[in-house]
Amino acid sequence: MTTTAEPLDAPAIVPGVYDIPAEVYHADPVPGGSLSSSGARKLLPPSCPARFKWERDNPPPPKKVFEVGTAAHKLVLGTGPELVLVDKARWDTDETKAKVAEIRARGAVPLKRSDWDHVHGMAAALRRHPIASALFAPERGQAEQALLWQDRATGVWRRALLDHLPHPTSGRMVVADYKSTTSSSPATARKTVFNYGYHCQGGWYLDGVEALGLARDPAFVLVMQEKEPPYLITVVQLDHESIQLGRELNRRAIDTYARCVETGHWPGYSDQIELITPPAWAASTHHEEYM
Template identity: 70%
Template structure:
């Protein structure tokens, strides 16, 4: 792995850089991430993507909890700081929390602190999850940088865990926190949040950089409430192929928008809205 500061220039490869630097985009002239690709596509649009690219959103508690769990599970990430006060709305505590965030840390309430530590302990008791994310098996939070073969667009990915090369097929695990890890909830989350798009993005980066030509991909879901249950899933070929097609569409769209600095919104025409079946059904049931 290469530290970005040690590289003479940005070249395709694996880099070990802080998460904040990754999100600021380490590539001169900008690169496209999986989250950016998903933001370009419906139900979002290029205009929304561009606004958030130029105006990065501030910290959200949900994301901070996920990052805190990642830190304890993977062993890499921002510092976690316990702010052990009953209320956070007084002037002194607000200033303390703001200072922690300004230094790149994550402030946590006592209940949140106990929760993420409980999650990490539960995951370590899960044999398969512990093995997939073990620091003995690979390196946490590694950045991949590579150019798209068709458009030349630079792409980037931040892997939760990049396994060491062995004679066996590489297995990439991505860790997700969730409210429910049962199969139905996971299936809905995968397609609502575009995790099939994300996994293909990672898979293409690994293959493009010659790390492994055909890595296996899986998602490690963990609930955020006791007993912090874990469920590990793989996607079928159809799901990954759909992700690949959507990635291709997003990259081509990004290249076209960037070439002209034109970032369209949802539509430039008047859109006809048709009555969805569920609305008609609800009206019918109310009239009975």
């Protein structure tokens, strides 16, 4: 089902698909709090619950480095913040700083001429790609749909913001997520998936799709596109083993979140003295230089 933003103000939230602004989603629309995929990853090493809670209570301002990715999402998905070209050679003048600050304050994304050209080039390249263009075709589904559901084991509310939610079909549902990156080569793509926890994201999104009865046995793919010409694209599908590994990590994060909420204790990296041993490279260097 699809609802509007109004029911989110009601005392009782019901599981479902919501068409709400991204800023409402990221502010957490569930009274009492919910857990997203990115939040779940923040609960686990190399992060910790204490850092998760701090960042939840003190949300950092948007990082400028992410604005190009946000702009690319806007042009690829057809939804998102307004993009504004600030065609100035220098952004360090008082006049330009004030203009950029005003643009960001109203929720829009300011772009330098080079970034403006890049994101439009990326969108054009994606539209020429036979698979990527089909995955995000407007007639195939709806862009940026929020899923809200409860974890059966703990009662924790979970949420996900899908780049594109396909309409139901007789075939297997393929959930696609768009990522801008420095390299989309297949060898690099595999490292990127596990370095950034995209296998956890895949398991999280598929959990939501299945929990809401939107599809059985859906697949998860990443459309990875480089931010420099010729804006190369690789579409990768996460296999069952990858998704299962992500789901196991997600379960650990959900259980950790539930325990922290119940006890009010959000531990840091460690509550005990940690014994440090030399890494292999340090021991090897020592023996080569002094032995």
